[in-house]
Amino acid sequence: MTVHDLACLAEDFKEQPYWWDAAPLPVLAAPDWPTRTDVAVIGSGFTGLSAALHLLRGGRSVAVFDAEDAGFGASRRNAGYIGRTLKRDVTWLAERHGLDHAIAVYRELDEALQFVKHLVAAEAIDCHLNICGRFIGATSPAHYELLARDLAAMKRHLGFEHHMLTRAEQRREMATDAYFGGAVIPDLGSIHPGLYHKGLLERVISAGGAIHARTPVLAVEALSGGSGFRLRTGRGETVARNVVVATNGYTPPQFGWHARRVIPFSGYMAATEPIAPAKMAQLIPHGRTCIETQMNINYIRPAPDGSRLLFGGRTGETAPSAKAMAPRLRDILVRILPDLDGVRLSRAWTGKCAGTFDFMPHVGVVDGIHYALGYNFAGVPMGTHLGRKVALKILGDRDGASAFERTPLPTLPFYRGRPWFVPLAMRYFEWHDRRIAARGPAEASGR
Numbered sequence: 133m134t135v136h137d138l139a140c141l142a143e144d145f146k147e148q149p150y151w152w153d154a155a156p157l158p159v160l161a162a163p164d165w166p167t168r169t170d171v172a173v174i175g176s177g178f179t180g181l182s183a184a185l186h187l188l189r190g191g192r193s194v195a196v197f198d199a200e201d202a203g204f205g206a207s208r209r210n211a212g213y214i215g216r217t218l219k220r221d222v223t224w225l226a227e228r229h230g231l232d233h234a235i236a237v238y239r240e241l242d243e244a245l246q247f248v249k250h251l252v253a254a255e256a257i258d259c260h261l262n263i264c265g266r267f268i269g270a271t272s273p274a275h276y277e278l279l280a281r282d283l284a285a286m287k288r289h290l291g292f293e294h295h296m297l298t299r300a301e302q303r304r305e306m307a308t309d310a311y312f313g314g315a316v317i318p319d320l321g322s323i324h325p326g327l328y329h330k331g332l333l334e335r336v337i338s339a340g341g342a343i344h345a346r347t348p349v350l351a352v353e354a355l356s357g358g359s360g361f362r363l364r365t366g367r368g369e370t371v372a373r374n375v376v377v378a379t380n381g382y383t384p385p386q387f388g389w390h391a392r393r394v395i396p397f398s399g400y401m402a403a404t405e406p407i408a409p410a411k412m413a414q415l416i417p418h419g420r421t422c423i424e425t426q427m428n429i430n431y432i433r434p435a436p437d438g439s440r441l442l443f444g445g446r447t448g449e450t451a452p453s454a455k456a457m458a459p460r461l462r463d464i465l466v467r468i469l470p471d472l473d474g475v476r477l478s479r480a481w482t483g484k485c486a487g488t489f490d491f492m493p494h495v496g497v498v499d500g501i502h503y504a505l506g507y508n509f510a511g512v513p514m515g516t517h518l519g520r521k522v523a524l525k526i527l528g529d530r531d532g533a534s535a536f537e538r539t540p541l542p543t544l545p546f547y548r549g550r551p552w553f554v555p556l557a558m559r560y561f562e563w564h565d566r567r568i569a570a571r572g573p574a575e576a577s578g579r
Contacts, residue, residue: 137459142405142476147455149209149481150403150435150442155326157201157208158333163342168371169195171526172363174349175378177207178512179504181332182251182519183376188339190527195372196341197365199348203329205382209483210511211401211431211444212325213421214248215266215317216241219491219508221282222289229539235289236535237492241510242292244517245320251516252323257331260436263321265420269302269311272569275425276313283315293318306422306432307415310468314425322421324436325512351386354500361501374526377503378519380511381484383549389498391549393541394486394505400454401444402461403435403479404472412438415469427561429509430464440478441465447485448558454480485509494541495521495534502526506541 170192173180184194198204216238225234252261270276279296286292297305299313337343344367351364352375360373377387381396407415412434416422421433430445445464451457458480466473488494488506495504495518502525504518524532 151326172372178515179378179519186523244513259327266320381486
């Protein structure tokens with residue numbers, strides 16, 4: 133990094149998630165080794181913990197295995213957005229899979245949003261859940277028209293409320309001229325993902341779940357006669373009646389079928405130094421979460437205490453460290469919010485997200501092993517929700533059915549879980565967004 137780059141870092145700069153200040157990674161005592169368990173859950177993020185909690189409450193014994201400390205992965209690193217947004221909108225899904233399927237998908241997305249709110253309240257988890265609304269900035273006039281069309285379709289078919297803002301009106305939401313208007317969705321929100329994960333982890337342990345941190349699962353083998361599975365780990369072997377794969381962006385290559393169907397990529401975030409309350413009120417007057425219409429989005433939100441801004445971008449790019457990426461992130465922030473020229477960064481971090489080849493989350497069973505994977509930037513609500521769906525499936529509850537199990541989880545020939553193509557894909561998405569901006573929404577409707 134150059135001297136100029138270092139100047140953007142605050143004196144207390146740390147290369148770690150902002151969320152870890154209030155929710156540092158736990159140091160857990162190793163529980164007794166389970167030679168047998170009803171369910172083995174691989175992965176201790178939102179999906180794994182949600183599945184474990186509901187299985188425990190359903191009377192099953194559960195052992196959770198993680199290659200790192202509990203919460204090391206994306207769950208305590210992400211942006212903490214609570215929404216019902218996918219890369220595939222209602223119109224796109226309806227054109228390819230039928231309107232009934234599109235409506236079912238978005239109804240379940242709303243179910244996931246509502247379930248997070250319910251779970252936080254029911255379990256009394258103190259994690260700054262805030263239904264603050266979301267502002268979506270249109271990156272071109274054509275993107276604005278597409279956004280208006282997509283949200284109108286959701287209102288017509290599902291009743292989801294929104295209101296559009298012209299470019300002249302957008303400063304009601306952000307102190308920016310970077311967008312060409314946008315939309316406000318009033319019932320979406322934010323959360324402190326570190327504290328949320330901490331609360332789920334504590335509830336799982338209190339319910340009798342065993343958390344085996346720093347215990348990578350090396351192989352899962354089916355036992356004869358359909359009697360269960362043998363897990364070989366870094367600490368020993370255990371036998372489980374059921375297995376749940378909940379590893380998402382941290383799915384290891386040895387999980388061949390699953391690894392071939394998720395696309396891990398790096399996400400980057402940073403936090404500013406503290407900003408004066410009056411300045412914060414000017415920058416984002418209603419304290420909403422903010423994203424953009426383009427595929428490779430930039431996103432900005434206030435910290436839960438309103439003291440600073442948290443933001444991310446440059447998704448899928450490669451950098452030697454989050455610290456090396458920090459100046460580029462700051463440039464994006466100042467381009468969007470020029471009143472922050474001169475602001476320094478107090479934190480920068482990275483983590484692994486996961487997409488899929490059809491840009492959709494998936495839940496299901498293959499060779500008797502349950503999985504929920506591929507959240508495509510919807511990790512908090514979908515991870516929590518699909519973890520519960522997996523648990524209900526194992527418990528034999530018909531409410532375990534999901535719209536996200538109705539289509540196959542695709543892969544591509546020769547893909548083995550090493551996504552060398554991600555930087556090229558991001559360049560393609562940027563080209564496609566420029567094409568939309570240049571040609572207009574009518575020609576871009578087949579995106």
